[in-house]
Amino acid sequence: MLLNYQIKKALKHDATDKSEIIFLLHGLFGSLSNLALLAKHLNTTHHIVLVDLRNHGQSPQSDSMSYALMAEDIFDLADSLNINTFSLVGHSMGGKVAMACALSSPQRINSLVVADIAPVIYEDKHSPVFEALNSLDFSQYKTRYEVNEALSQKIDSAEVRSFLLKSLHKVAQGFILRFNLKTLYQHYENIRDWPYKDAVFNKKILFIKGADSDYILPSYQNDILKQFPHAQAKIIQQADHWLHIQKAKTFNRLVEQFFQKNAR
Template sequence: MLLNYQQKQTALNEADQKCENIFIIHGLFGSLSNLAGIATALQEYQQIISIDLRNHGNSPHSPSMSYQEMANDLFELADHLNIENFSVIGHSMGGKVAMTCALQRPERINKIVIADIAPITYPNKHSDVLAGLKAVAKQQIKSRQSADLILSQYVKTAEVRQFLLKSLQKKGEHYQLQFNLEAIIANYDSIRGWPAIDNVFNKEALFIKGGNSDYICADNQNTILYLFPKAKAKVIENTGHWLHAEKPKTFNRLISQFFN
């Protein structure tokens, strides 16, 4: 599956410095615009490719979305762009895709940055969100305000609703969710899970944790180091799961230092 992508060329002359190709992957319910800040921050020295995962943004829809399939989508796009070796930055679900890429084809991956996710199976954290989105999808939505009113009955945090409704696009007289909600619901157990891959990635890896988030905890350390022996960890204090939005300067600085 050929994904939708946005490519940002570095301002540097390639003769001056060999640039890294870096793919940037958003999380569940997101799109390539979510991590635009780090894409811009890295663009001066690197070649950036931001993508919409399958069933998200402007990428094609599919009834299945295993991590192996989503990783293969990334390699297909890299082949399409004639890129053999590259690095990957991924947040949340996108971080799991990045880790899967590194374990499936380590010879093609240079480095990875994983934002607030671990290679484990998580409990169901999205039952209210999925119920609210289903309620929105059932209605003929004529304004963002009406969608927010429906969603607020299920999701109390305004910032979360604002993020989810970024994917609300107007088509004709009504608004529709851009991501493939039916496929996400059908594959949710796989999305919160972790594929069994018998391999290790013995290259540089950076895991960035939100200080207030429970997505990465001390109990995950051995699992991370088993799969990624050269992993390093950084914590951004006073941030939750959306660390790239809550502390963008710190997030961008840590990743820029890692690559530059």
């Protein structure tokens, strides 16, 4: 599957340029625009590939959804762009995709940053969101305000609603969702899963956690170090799972420093 993507060439490069290539991977219900601020921050000295993962954004939709398939999609895209080795930044589900890439083909991954997710099987965290989305006929609404009001009956968090509204697309009659809700719902168990328990990635990786988030817990440390023995960790205070938005400057700085320090 050839994913939708955007390339941002490093602003500072020349004919002998060897700037790092970094793929940016969004989370569940997201799109490539979610990491646009990070892309702009890194773009001065790095080549950036922003990606819509399968069943998200403007990438093809499929009846299948697994980390093996999503990792394969990333390598297929890299091959189509004649990119052999690269680094990755992934948030949430995108972080799991990044880890899956590193563990399945470590020779092709230079380093990676994983934002607020761990290599573990998660409990159900999204049933209320799925319930809310599945209860609505988006074609019946005329404005985003109306959709927001309808979602607010089941989703209290204005931040979550705002995030979901980013994937609304206006059509002739009402709205449609950019992500494939049916497949994501049917394969949510695969999204919560972690099938790479025995593989090891022996290169640099940075985990960044929101201090108020429960996605990376102290009890996950052994799971992380078992598969990523060179893992580093940073915690961003006054941030939860949306750390890349709530504390964008801090998050972007930490990512930039990591890649600068580990430049090939």
